Amino acid sequence: MAINYNIPEYDVLRDPQRCIACRVCERQCANEVHSFDPDSGTMKSDESKCVNCHRCVALCPTHALKIVKNPDTFRLNAYWGQNDISEIYRQAETGGMLLSSMGNPKPYPIYWDKILINASQVTNPSIDPLREPMETRTFLGKKPGAIERNPDGSIKTDSLPPQLKLEVPILFSAMSYGSISYNAHQSLARAAQELGTYYNTGEGGLHEDFYKYGPNTIVQVASGRFGVHHDYLEAGAAIEIKIGQGAKPGIGGHLTGAKITDAVSRTRMIPKGTDAISPAPHHDIYSIEDLRQLVYSLKEATEYKKPIIVKIAAVHNVAAIASGIARSGADIIAIDGFRGGTGAAPTRIRDNVGIPIELALAAVDERLRQEQIRSNVSLIVAGGIRNSADVVKAIALGADAVYIATPALIALGCHLCRTCQIGKCNWGIATQRPDLVKRLNPDIGYKRLMNLVSAWQHEIMEMMGGMGINSIEAMRGNRLMLRGVGLNEKELEILGIKHAGE
Amino acid sequence: MKRVYVNEEWCLGCHLCEYNCAFAATGETDMAKALKGVTIHPKIQIEENNRISFAVSCRHCDDPICVKSCIAGAISKTDGVVHVDKSKCVGCYTCILVCPYGAVMPAPDGHAIQKCELCTDNACGEPACVKGCPNGAIVFEER
Numbered sequence: 001m002a003i004n005y006n007i008p009e010y011d012v013l014r015d016p017q018r019c020i021a022c023r024v025c026e027r028q029c030a031n032e033v034h035s036f037d038p039d040s041g042t043m044k045s046d047e048s049k050c051v052n053c054h055r056c057v058a059l060c061p062t063h064a065l066k067i068v069k070n071p072d073t074f075r076l077n078a079y080w081g082q083n084d085i086s087e088i089y090r091q092a093e094t095g096g097m098l099l100s101s102m103g104n105p106k107p108y109p110i111y112w113d114k115i116l117i118n119a120s121q122v123t124n125p126s127i128d129p130l131r132e133p134m135e136t137r138t139f140l141g142k143k144p145g146a147i148e149r150n151p152d153g154s155i156k157t158d159s160l161p162p163q164l165k166l167e168v169p170i171l172f173s174a175m176s177y178g179s180i181s182y183n184a185h186q187s188l189a190r191a192a193q194e195l196g197t198y199y200n201t202g203e204g205g206l207h208e209d210f211y212k213y214g215p216n217t218i219v220q221v222a223s224g225r226f227g228v229h230h231d232y233l234e235a236g237a238a239i240e241i242k243i244g245q246g247a248k249p250g251i252g253g254h255l256t257g258a259k260i261t262d263a264v265s266r267t268r269m270i271p272k273g274t275d276a277i278s279p280a281p282h283h284d285i286y287s288i289e290d291l292r293q294l295v296y297s298l299k300e301a302t303e304y305k306k307p308i309i310v311k312i313a314a315v316h317n318v319a320a321i322a323s324g325i326a327r328s329g330a331d332i333i334a335i336d337g338f339r340g341g342t343g344a345a346p347t348r349i350r351d352n353v354g355i356p357i358e359l360a361l362a363a364v365d366e367r368l369r370q371e372q373i374r375s376n377v378s379l380i381v382a383g384g385i386r387n388s389a390d391v392v393k394a395i396a397l398g399a400d401a402v403y404i405a406t407p408a409l410i411a412l413g414c415h416l417c418r419t420c421q422i423g424k425c426n427w428g429i430a431t432q433r434p435d436l437v438k439r440l441n442p443d444i445g446y447k448r449l450m451n452l453v454s455a456w457q458h459e460i461m462e463m464m465g466g467m468g469i470n471s472i473e474a475m476r477g478n479r480l481m482l483r484g485v486g487l488n489e490k491e492l493e494i495l496g497i498k499h500a501g502e
Numbered sequence: 503m504k505r506v507y508v509n510e511e512w513c514l515g516c517h518l519c520e521y522n523c524a525f526a527a528t529g530e531t532d533m534a535k536a537l538k539g540v541t542i543h544p545k546i547q548i549e550e551n552n553r554i555s556f557a558v559s560c561r562h563c564d565d566p567i568c569v570k571s572c573i574a575g576a577i578s579k580t581d582g583v584v585h586v587d588k589s590k591c592v593g594c595y596t597c598i599l600v601c602p603y604g605a606v607m608p609a610p611d612g613h614a615i616q617k618c619e620l621c622t623d624n625a626c627g628e629p630a631c632v633k634g635c636p637n638g639a640i641v642f643e644e645r
Contacts, residue, residue, distance in 0.1 A: 022518075441512045
């Protein structure tokens with residue numbers, strides 16, 4: 001056997017005083033870390049297989065388990081980190097591209113944490129959301145440029161372009177059936193329906209069981225066109241053209257044949273067991289004019305009743321691209337930042353391509369305002385929203401709403417072990433193995449999602465009230481409500497905010 | 503009458519219900535102390551084969567055949583719960599033979615039988631298997 005140059009990343013610590021050898025850890029670990037030794041009557045572990053998903057820790061009834069960073073190290077080096085060395089060993093062994101999942105975990109600046117929110121004191125009263133009305137409802141879609149009136153003087157309402165009505169400015173971001181499980185999709189769909197918001201099918205089509213959630217569904221059309229047909233387009237409340245994804249801008253997708261089960265194959269309309277490959281570009285889109293053709297093809301197919309979203313990754317010249325999209329006839333632009341998650345992406349792409357969503361959002365909003373086309377489109381931002389404060393900051397920077405996906409998966413049990421690509425998700429989320437999928441009970445899942453979003457809604461209302469603002473509309477683009485800390489002149493200029501103390 | 507119902511669709515076969523059941527019966531407060539090195543004799547048991555698994559415990563039948571079969575009059579049904587009086591049980595195991603669900607079993611001491619009594623026979627308050635099920639596969643409800 002060849003030498004294994006690498007060391008296990010994590011160590012499994014088992015407290016022998018507490019372990020009762022109930023073997024729950026063994027039964028719950030799809031990576032087969034734990035095993036029972038009948039001779040000694042004790043549990044053993046092979047930490048080299050551990051991905052630190054914490055399933056065993058969470059289910060151990062006596063709290064006998066701990067997963068810790070393996071203290072074993074290569075010789076410490078301020079330049080050659082453990083990960084750098086370890087990845088070279090892996091590539092030298094396999095000759096393959098490194099794959100990763102979920103969002104960029106590298107220590108790039110987090111602008112959300114360098115932005116502070118204002119509050120009212122003395123002269124401008126704050127509002128108590130428990131006692132006074134506080135509006136979190138918002139509408140996404142193209143807004144008319146001027147008020148038109150009927151001959152009798154009343155305001156015309158029938159010419160309003162199609163809108164998405166959100167009770168809370170939070171939508172569940174695109175995650176395809178295939179990359180996540182049936183039960184995860186069902187949890188998202190049911191939660192979206194209960195919350196009065198939307199979830200997004202991702203590029204994998206819509207399972208026949210979920211057509212009933214259509215009024216709360218955004219259906220996606222991506223470069224692979226998986227599962228796209230007339231009924232699918234008709235089923236959704238809006239259609240999203242996916243150009244790019246924050247976790248892997250510039251490249252397509254690859255769902256391995258192992259995940260193309262019977263149901264996934266039917267939903268995606270591709271043969272069972274074949275790899276589902278999304279090309280990097282849409283082969284019919286090489287210009288804004290081409291994009292306009294697809295936007296209008298989809299509008300035509302759905303009789304101009306549904307808003308069209310165009311989703312792009314936040315890249316260097318995102319403002320100019322967004323300006324083009326706003327002129328393409330799209331109703332909503334979704335921008336996905338570099339912290340956005342994925343079910344699988346080349347590690348180098350995930351960790352090095354794209355820009356922070358905070359900067360992209362501020363740049364796009366500013367550019368669209370300068371060009372006086374901001375009301376042509378609504379802006380949804382995605383990729384790295386972690387909590388309700390991030391939502392408030394995003395809206396104050398100019399977003400109409402936010403997409404969340406990683407927080408939704410975390411609510412469903414995801415522990416960000418970032419190994420979705422191997423398809424053995426112990427939490428029943430990023431897997432198609434029936435024995436693992438059943439671990440996510442949607443009856444529990446959708447309630448957890450509802451709890452999360454309701455909690456954020458309450459927090460958003462508290463923060464808005466503190467600022468003396470009682471509606472999302474009044475907070476949108478209200479950058480005076482934000483101040484930067486520890487940011488340089490250029491960063492403040494791009495974000496369009498003042499420094500704290502100014 | 504609330505009873506324990508099992509939903510096979512969500513059973514993970516993790517066997518936590520068995521351990522929670524056995525722990526509840528000990529009356530201890532620390533599971534590690536109560537069950538370390540102990541062979542457990544839970545009143546709810548997982549039946550599994552390949553990828554199918556589900557928990558089995560007493561159904562508290564409307565017309566319990568175990569009650570009829572008991573030669574010592576040790577099994578009775580009160581307030582919807584089929585109860586065994588261990589001081590009367592002679593350990594003939596007739597009830598074990600007749601129970602169509604396999605939900606009655608010998609008690610660890612071998613002198614009597616044991617069965618699920620919905621945790622009315624311990625200090626747990628509500629069925630421990632239900633409280634500890636990580637996936638909502640065992641529920642305690644009115645149907």
